Structure formats: structure tokens, C-alpha cells
Amino acid sequence: MRRIVWGRASSSNVMKVVWTLDELGLPFERIDVGGAFGKTDTAEYRAMNPTGLVPTLQEDDFTLWESNAICRYLCQAYAPGNPIWPQDARARGGADRWMDAQQTVLGPPMTAVFWGLVRTPPEKRDMAVITKGIQDAARAYGLIAAKLQHAPYVAGETFTLADIPWGVHVHRWFNIDFDRPEIPGLRAWYDRLCERPAYQTHVAGLPVV
């Protein structure tokens, strides 16, 4: 079987998928599309992913889009007993909830911070939007930091899929140049993630661009 991840390495949503694949020890190729690479508006790509976004997972004639759905699929298909996606329904629900909260609660303010400070030249920045993004993102990180006061990982005692979407963004949080509010417990968790080779390869070892 040929497994391909379509999407540029600098995309936070692509990072989630390649980090998960590596945690599970699953081989894959990655093809650069999206952003400056383009090629997401072709009929072939839209047939795989009608949103025209990245990532898309392709396994022979099977395709899947939405990063969190891809991470869950990979665990269910190839690592059913792995604690990275807990089997117990309540534990799984707990981990899933944090994955979704990254998209809904953290995603919008982190997009304002990242796009404003990294992908927009200084003279074109809307500092009011960026400042609000920083405040709202800090509040969102405060949610996981409250959990991290009592356990080493977002969903509890072990590393799970819940750490992956938040972990991708916390690397940006600590490596974009701005006046960061102190969030107790967040840095220690980031340092813990940095000990994972797959995180280094696909997230922490990459420049924030």
C-alpha cells in the first residue's frame, strides 16, 4: 500500500498528521501542495479533498481529509490498542473533546496571532486583532494548563491524541516573538513534548514560518 500525505510541512494541520504517523511508526510519503506550492485547485486534488485545503491522506484509492479525523482514523485502523487513543469510551471522549477544542477554541485566536505576527509584514499588521488574539489564545491555553497542573499530559497520565493539536500550536506560541503572558505549567508540558523524537522531527525542529 502506498500512503501519501498531501500538504506542505509548514501547515499546522499537516503537522498533526505526520506527527501522529511517526508516533505510530507508520511509513508514509509527503507531497508538498498548498500555500506557495499551490496545486490544491486541480480537479485531481479536489476529487480527493473538495475543500481544497491540506492535509489529505491517501492510501491507494482511499482518501480522507480533516486533520483530526485523519489522526483518529490512523489510530483506529493501525493501532487499536495503543493508549495514544484510549479505548475506554469516557477516556476517549475526554481526549476527543480536547482535539475538537483546539479547532474551535484555540484555532481562531492562534490564527490571528500567527498570521498577524508571522505571515504579515509589520506595516500591514492590525495590532488590535493581534492583541485580542493573544488574550484569547492565552485564555484557551489556560484551559489545558489547568489540567496540566494535575497531570503530565492534556488528557491525563499518558500522551494521547489530545496532546497533538495543542502541541503543534504551542510550538508557535513559544517561538513567535511577542510579549507572552505567563501560563503556569504550559512551558513544562512543551518541554515534555520536545523530548519526543516525532515532535522534534515534524514540529519543534522546524522554523515557525
Ligand SMILES: N[C@@H](CCC(=O)N[C@@H](CS)C(=O)NCC(=O)O)C(=O)O
Ligand atoms: N479543518 C481543516 C483545516 C485545514 C486547513 O485550514 N488547512 C490550511 C493549512 S493549516 C490550508 O489548507 N490552507 C491553504 C493552503 O495551505 O493552501 C483540518 O483540520 O484539516
